[in-house]
Amino acid sequence: MAAAANRQLQETVVTGLRRGACPTLAAPMETGDGLLVRLRPAGGALTVAQLKALASAAASCGNGILEITARGNLQVRGLRPDSVGTLALAIDAAGIVVPPGPAIELSPLHGIDSAELGDAAALEAQLRSTLAGKLQSADIAPKLAILVDGRGVFCLDHLSADIRIVALAGHDWLVAAGGTARVAWHVFSGGIDGAVTAVGHVLDILIATGRHSRARDIDIETLHAAFPEAPQSISFSPSRTPVPGILALPDGRAVLGLRPRFGQMRADALRAFLADLADDIEIRLAPDRQLFLTGLAAAEAETLAVRAGSCGFSADPVDPSANIAACAGAGACASGFYDTRKLAARIIDTAPDLLDGSLTVHLSGCAKGCAHPQAALTLAGRGNAYALSMNGKAGDPPDATIAGGGIESAIERLAQLAGTERRAGETVAACLQRLGASTIAKALQQD
The missing domain is CATH 3.90.480.10 (Sulfite Reductase Hemoprotein;Domain 2)
Incomplete structure (x- = not known):
């Protein structure tokens, strides 16, 4: 096959x-x-x-x-x-x-984790065999996110998904639509066959909602009508990512x-x-x-x-590089204005205080933002300069524009500013948000 x-x-x-x-x-x-x-x-x-x-x-x-x-x-x-x-x-x-x-995401320890409540790989196989026609429909969004969580040592509660299937005690499964585990709409709980059928119904709703629709496009009343006996909210113990x-x-x-x-x-x-x-x-x-x-x-x-x-x-x-999202950059991508890996290493060496885990530093060689589509502390290459957004995407209007030769000193000034202005117990992200983009932009562009 x-x-x-x-x-x-x-x-x-x-x-x-x-x-x-x-x-x-x-x-x-x-x-x-x-x-x-x-x-x-x-x-x-x-x-x-x-x-x-x-x-x-x-x-x-x-x-x-x-x-x-x-x-x-x-x-x-x-x-x-x-x-x-x-x-x-x-x-x-x-x-x-x-x-x-669409990809179906599982915990990296599925099948070898004795703490798992359900066999995620078996459920994936049944989804693909039973719902092949729907999953491969031209009307299904190519980036549709489907997640099967066996609830073992590692769980996937933090990941957003259009459809999430989560193992429950007693070999049952919960089917939910939209968002992370905290906000997803619960539509079904029961055995594996019923869970697969429920996923098929959600796929039918997505197809009917419109070509390439995502869970966020589904009206909540539509879900209520399709699943009139949807389970009450089910809470889970804190999970480990x-x-x-x-x-x-x-x-x-x-x-x-x-x-x-x-x-x-x-x-x-x-x-x-x-x-x-x-x-x-x-x-x-x-x-x-x-x-x-x-x-x-x-x-x-x-x-x-x-x-x-x-x-x-x-x-x-807690490697600080985990807090930096960097694209291929110049030397690997013709669209890249600067060497993102080189600047990332420089930030780790000279401005480690920025990397406390409270924010993501997004280094994008151009305005496309391939490495990180979400808002972040973003430095995007624009012409022969850097567009800085305190909490934006690579293509957003910048809060400040920094000349090519001044980026390293600007990053160091940003780290110094955060270090000086941070209050006791305050994260870097909270500090920068409190200071505001205009204040920070003025500080970075000082001679």
């Missing part, structure tokens, strides 16, 4: 590319460094051999840059129209199954969580890291630009955590 799907992708002619669509193998997205493809393997899992093969294909078919997105998907950059089919062939040859339709580091499992094995610096991996460094890994180790993709290595002995996990640093990965859950 996977081979047939991939062969169909190989025959696809790359035409009519547009931004805003999900950049799959069948519909790559044009960027400043060529074509970009996003994929999520079944279960979000790859073997060591499969990831090695994908790294090699990224180097031969693209520019050798792979990325893990904020939702735990893989991206291959720098492809050409004539190399997309070759990439699809390599994916097929490696035995990587990329299910058609996936974070880098070593996690000991009850069976004596260990899991190692790693975050590539700024979510980006170079094919040669990735292959070097994977070179000596045993074939039975599995790599699980995770939200917040992470990957998890499973099936490790405790000592092996400790050794790999140290070695990972030289290959561009961090096992530190």
Whole structure:
């Protein structure tokens, strides 16, 4: 089935590319460094051999840059129209199954976490087999977010989803629509068959609402009418989000969580890291630009955590680079005005106080904002200058414009300002919000 799907992708002619669509193998997205493809393997899992093969294909078919997105998907950059089919062939040859339709996100520990209340992978398989026609409908939004949470050691409450299916005690499942776990609308609770049927009804509503509709487009009265016996609000105990580091499992094995610096991996460094890994180790993709290595002995996990640093990965859950979202930047992308990675390293070295975890610093080489579509403390390349938005997107009107040569001193002044003006117990984000964009802009543009 996977081979047939991939062969169909190989025959696809790359035409009519547009931004805003999900950049799959069948519909790559044009960027400043060529074509970009996003994929999520079944279960979000790859073997060591499969990831090695994908790294090699990224180097031969693209520019050798792979990325893990904020939702735990893989991206291959720098492809050409004539190399997309070759990439699809390599994916097929490696035995990587990329299910058609929207990505279905699972916890990185699904199937190996003894604390899980439900089998998320089994539910994903039933969704895809039972609802294949709806999931693959041309009317379904390509970026529709579907999440299956088995409620184990790691949970996915913080992730927003159009449809979320959450395991309950007693082998039951909760189906909810829209938003994070805190705000999603509960529409069904019960056994797995009923949960799959309920998901199908939500997909029907999305299709009827309009082509490429998302959960936010559904009128609440429509949901009430479709699910008149919807469960009352169900509360969950506080959950732990996936974070880098070593996690000991009850069976004596260990899991190692790693975050590539700024979510980006170079094919040669990735292959070097994977070179000596045993074939039975599995790599699980995770939200917040992470990957998890499973099936490790405790000592092996400790050794790999140290070695990972030289290959561009961090096992530190509070690594300051996690607070910086940086695009490919100049040198890797023709649209990039500046070297985002170089500036990111400079910020970590000279302005670490900005990276207290209360805000995201978004470094965008141009106004497109590929690395972080949400509002943040944003520096976007504009012509030969930097557009600074205190809490905006890369394409928003800036709060200040900083000449190219003055960006490092401006960043240092911003860090000094935050350090001087912060009140006891106040975060950097709260301090900057209190000071206001106009005050900060004046301070940054002082000679």
